[in-house]
Amino acid sequence: MTESKQDRLFCEAIEQFGGALARMARGYEANPDARRDLEQELQVALWQSFERFDGRCSLSTWVWRVAHNRAVSFVVSQKRHRQRGWSSIEELEISHDAASTIDDADERDAMARI
Template sequence: MDEAEQDRAFAEAIDRFGPALARMARGYEADPDLRRDLEQDVQVALWQSFAHFDGRCALSTWVWRVAHNRATSHMLAHRRRNAPGWASLEDIEIADAAPSPFDAAESGQAMTLILSIVERLDPPDRQILLLYLEGVTGAEIAAVTGVSPDVAAARIHRFKTMLTRRFAAAGEAP
């Protein structure tokens, strides 16, 4: 792909996925300054990647794969000093005794709870759930993350079950 085609592909990707990429960055990075750095890193990586894009997969698959790979690299390179360690989806108990952001919030702040849970996940589970929250199909999640569609579906199902229990424990309708 020549540079003009690369520029066009990048512009289309940013036009179609820019807001979703910003939300993805929020799921990976809580610090606003580091989040802006991550968003810029993702954009640079995406632009560079189009030199190798040959159209064998959907544009959305390509964009998500590049973005999540860059976000994972960022996360590993910039571990938060005061953050607790990551955990797998199976290890997180949402209905613990510690107050969650949702306990004191209106139902309009449910995403705060969801993102606080996602921030605690290890990178593979985080990728799957952030893609799911963006409405990406299970098959495409599998293509982006490299897991089977059954594994992606199982992790999404566990996440939804955990959220249902957590919202029920808070007295909210799921």
């Protein structure tokens, strides 16, 4: 299978700038889990962007422009989530001992019949 231009450019960019992109992600995101998500988003955005890369600028300029734009979008979306009070599934605590609403209703119905 032959490597596409998009794949070749992506591999070259990651080889040259992978470490710097990881450092960039640390600068934008302090939370380790969110930082890993950001790094993955940066890589996906880069790979997708190389379909449109026409060489009118240097590879370095292209990589940093795409990475910066995606990082800013990521930070803004994280801020919106926090402002809206959204929680990740990991932050939710579910009590397995507590009866569910359906169980409560069934119990109240049974007590009413008695």
